Amino acid sequence: KAGVTQTPRYLIKTRGQQVTLSCSPISGHRSVSWYQQTPGQGLQFLFEYFSETQRNKGNFPGRFSGRQFSNSRSEMNVSTLELGDSALYLCASSLMGDPQETQYFGPGTRLLVL
Amino acid sequence: QKEVEQNSGPLSVPEGAIASLNCTYSDRGSQSFFWYRQYSGKSPELIMFIYSNGDKEDGRFTAQLNKASQYVSLLIRDSQPSDSATYLCAEYMNYGGATNKLIFGTGTLLAVQP
Numbered sequence: 001k002a003g004v005t006q007t008p009r010y011l012i013k014t015r016g017q018q019v020t021l022s023c024s025p026i027s028g029h030r031s032v033s034w035y036q037q038t039p040g041q042g043l044q045f046l047f048e049y050f051s052e053t054q055r056n057k058g059n060f061p062g063r064f065s066g067r068q069f070s071n072s073r074s075e076m077n078v079s080t081l082e083l084g085d086s087a088l089y090l091c092a093s094s095l096m097g098d099p100q101e102t103q104y105f106g107p108g109t110r111l112l113v114l
Numbered sequence: 115q116k117e118v119e120q121n122s123g124p125l126s127v128p129e130g131a132i133a134s135l136n137c138t139y140s141d142r143g144s145q146s147f148f149w150y151r152q153y154s155g156k157s158p159e160l161i162m163f164i165y166s167n168g169d170k171e172d173g174r175f176t177a178q179l180n181k182a183s184q185y186v187s188l189l190i191r192d193s194q195p196s197d198s199a200t201y202l203c204a205e206y207m208n209y210g211g212a213t214n215k216l217i218f219g220t221g222t223l224l225a226v227q228p
Contacts, residue, residue: 033216035218041220042202042218042219042220042221043158043202043204043218044218045215045216045217045218048215056215058215090157090158099145099146099165099206100146100163100165102160102163103160103216104160105157105158105159106157107156107157108157
């Protein structure tokens, strides 16, 4: 079974631009979560989508948004990029998003904002 | 105070020894805990999940949870150089509604010396 895939793997943007990242979950998984990982803050939860609905949300500004499609693929968007948005963005999928389920992580998208 | 605290390390142990990784958390209501391993440049992968007090063993790994002391640990027996990685402790916080989320510590870097 194919794992979680994320595209693109690397991105370089400049301040003020916007960016869209894509995540394809494991086949059959309906829950997709997004995380931001930085050396200083570690892994921080952005949001979780299930059946095309945002079900959970972390403490990030409204510049960070996402959506999920009917095939469970998910995208996240960051508008008006700031230098501090430079990070590794990881998505993870699980069957239903229940707390006792394993979340499988994708390889991540490394975003550099100049 | 961060919700999940880990010593950043590095924790250095000789090959064949027991590595002990520790994690404390602040929310007494936290229900379940996860240990993830992350190799440099890779995405996290789940090692153990624990939700009840006591020990849970899986091969060379033992997770211990003490809810009264708000403490979770991971023991790795017969440590191997291939165990060298960052170990992330995470707690599942269930507040209901839109605030259920997985909170990660910043991780402990383990170095197993051959």
